[in-house]
Amino acid sequence: MPDPLLELRAIDAFYGDFQALFGVSLKVNAGEVVAVIGANGAGKSTLLKSIAGMMPPRRGDIVFDGQPVGGAPAFDVLRRGIALVPEGRRLFPSLTVAENLLIGGQSRRPGPWSLTRVYDLFPVLAERRNLPAPSLSGGQQQMCAIARALMSNPRLMLCDEISLGLAPIVVRDIYARLPAIVAEGLSLILVEQDIAQALKAAAQVYCLQEGRIALQGNAAELTRESISAAYFGI
Amino acid sequence: MTEWLNVILQGVLIGGLYAMFAAGLSLIFGVMRLVNIAHGDLIVLAAYVALMVTQALGIDPLTSLIFVVPVMAIIGYALQRGLLNYTLGDDLLPPLLVTFGLSIIIQNGLLEWFTADSRKLQAGPIEIQTFQVMHGVWIGLLPLIQFAVAAAVIAGLQMLFYKTALGRAFRATSDDQAVAQLMGLDTRHVFAMAMALSLAVIAVAGVFLAVRTNFDPAIGPARLIFGFEAVIIGGLGNMWGTLVGGIILGVSQAIGAQIDPGWQLLAGHIVFLAILAVRPQGLFPKVWG
Numbered sequence: 297m298p299d300p301l302l303e304l305r306a307i308d309a310f311y312g313d314f315q316a317l318f319g320v321s322l323k324v325n326a327g328e329v330v331a332v333i334g335a336n337g338a339g340k341s342t343l344l345k346s347i348a349g350m351m352p353p354r355r356g357d358i359v360f361d362g363q364p365v366g367g368a369p370a371f372d373v374l375r376r377g378i379a380l381v382p383e384g385r386r387l388f389p390s391l392t393v394a395e396n397l398l399i400g401g402q403s404r405r406p407g408p409w410s411l412t413r414v415y416d417l418f419p420v421l422a423e424r425r426n427l428p429a430p431s432l433s434g435g436q437q438q439m440c441a442i443a444r445a446l447m448s449n450p451r452l453m454l455c456d457e458i459s460l461g462l463a464p465i466v467v468r469d470i471y472a473r474l475p476a477i478v479a480e481g482l483s484l485i486l487v488e489q490d491i492a493q494a495l496k497a498a499a500q501v502y503c504l505q506e507g508r509i510a511l512q513g514n515a516a517e518l519t520r521e522s523i524s525a526a527y528f529g530i
Numbered sequence: 531m532t533e534w535l536n537v538i539l540q541g542v543l544i545g546g547l548y549a550m551f552a553a554g555l556s557l558i559f560g561v562m563r564l565v566n567i568a569h570g571d572l573i574v575l576a577a578y579v580a581l582m583v584t585q586a587l588g589i590d591p592l593t594s595l596i597f598v599v600p601v602m603a604i605i606g607y608a609l610q611r612g613l614l615n616y617t618l619g620d621d622l623l624p625p626l627l628v629t630f631g632l633s634i635i636i637q638n639g640l641l642e643w644f645t646a647d648s649r650k651l652q653a654g655p656i657e658i659q660t661f662q663v664m665h666g667v668w669i670g671l672l673p674l675i676q677f678a679v680a681a682a683v684i685a686g687l688q689m690l691f692y693k694t695a696l697g698r699a700f701r702a703t704s705d706d707q708a709v710a711q712l713m714g715l716d717t718r719h720v721f722a723m724a725m726a727l728s729l730a731v732i733a734v735a736g737v738f739l740a741v742r743t744n745f746d747p748a749i750g751p752a753r754l755i756f757g758f759e760a761v762i763i764g765g766l767g768n769m770w771g772t773l774v775g776g777i778i779l780g781v782s783q784a785i786g787a788q789i790d791p792g793w794q795l796l797a798g799h800i801v802f803l804a805i806l807a808v809r810p811q812g813l814f815p816k817v818w819g
Contacts, residue, residue: 348712350708350711350712369711371712371715371716371717374712379712382712388701388706388709389705390701391701395701395702398695399698399713400713402713402714402715403713448713448714
């Protein structure tokens with residue numbers, strides 16, 4: 297068994313005095329898609345922020361590619377190869393679509409993704425490249441946010457609720473592009489409230505409940521009952 | 531009639547200088563929401579740096595810009611990395627207080643070092659060269675150069691903002707600092723680059739100020755006010771608006787001075803207040819700032 301690409305060992309994260317994560321451990325292998333599910337406030341976004349360096353964990357280790365990254369600032373984590381697609385997309389409103397993508401690529405990490413490649417993946421972005429980012433529809437903005445993260449040629453991409461606020465048909469459309477992204481050899485962590493979507497896309501599933509891992513396993517082997525028990529804590 | 535035309539023309543030309551006072555102020559407020567109270571004193575500091583360079587090397591003030599601009603830019607980078615970055619946060623007050631303190635330190639430092647004597651940079655014959663644009667209307671060569679440089683500085687900043695990777699980083703950081711970091715931008719460095727650029731513009735403004743008029747360590751705060759007024763008249767975040775703001779301020783002061791020499795500054799402030807009352811967002815607001 298090769299070493300995992302990312303390993304979290306018993307991390308605790310806090311917002312001030314409020315503890316949001318309790319001893320969370322998690323592994324992502326190279327090329328693997330991992331889903332993290334859980335109810336609102338279970339700590340899913342906190343988990344991604346901790347990995348991405350936006351919120352360093354107070355205790356525990358984060359090891360990426362054999363190197364400890366816990367406590368490194370976000371810009372450094374990105375340069376090592378972890379990109380976050382933030383919740384709510386958070387494109388830069390005063391930049392055009394193309395400029396948003398270029399900012400994503402400014403770390404100049406080498407790899408398969410370039411403006412041409414992300415435009416191939418999301419042709420609608422090529423059509424709208426010179427428009428301001430806020431003029432895109434919600435689904436297009438999500439595509440732009442994913443493309444922006446890809447531009448840094450990450451080895452691990454963290455997606456925070458990419459289905460949030462989007463029509464089901466748009467969500468399906470976006471999820472349909474994920475295999476093409478994973479085929480380039482990167483790993484994904486998908487944080488989702490849409491459990492069905494997450495289970496379909498992922499190999500491994502972790503369910504968070506009130507800041508703790510309540511369930512983990514192979515996506516194909518988990519039963520609906522065990523998931524709902526872990527999800528709702530009943 | 532030609533008398534008034536002359537007055538307005540002089541006002542327009544000095545407006546370029548005010549726009550240079552304002553551009554650096556507007557730039558750093560836009561990028562990092564920092565109101566630099568020491569801005570005017572840094573302009574005066576640049577004038578003294580130019581004084582030392584011209585005296586030490588025996589070169590004319592405009593040539594001294596080759597040294598003064600990079601020196602001020604380095605000071606700006608170091609100031610931001612070493613001090614001002616630590617004051618930034620959700621609260622606007624700490625940077626305001628720290629730059630206020632800095633303003634006092636610079637003024638008193640200059641006073642200790644250079645005394646309160648008024649100084650001037652000598653640019654030689656171009657200071658008094660003039661040419662006639664039409665019957666009875668004359669333009670000085672130096673004010674014209676100063677205005678052309680100001681327009682070039684504004685155009686350069688505009689290009690930098692919209693055509694270069696650094697400008698893109700400035701705008702992205704201005705939009706959303708946290709996400710800019712997620713894109714691999716070290717905002718401490720981005721802020722320091724913005725301050726370096728601001729002080730490079732200050733260097734140009736300081737040298738032209740010192741060629742045009744006498745200066746002493748205490749004149750900084752008034753330049754800060756002119757800068758603020760030009761930014762606000764023009765509308766925050768719009769570089770060309772800042773140039774127009776500077777021109778409006780310059781023309782108002784020139785007309786005020788023509789009516790009664792005591793009204794020069796007052797006229798500028800009154801026009802500023804009137805515009806603030808009617809259009810608080812300024813004439814051409816464009817919010818990247």
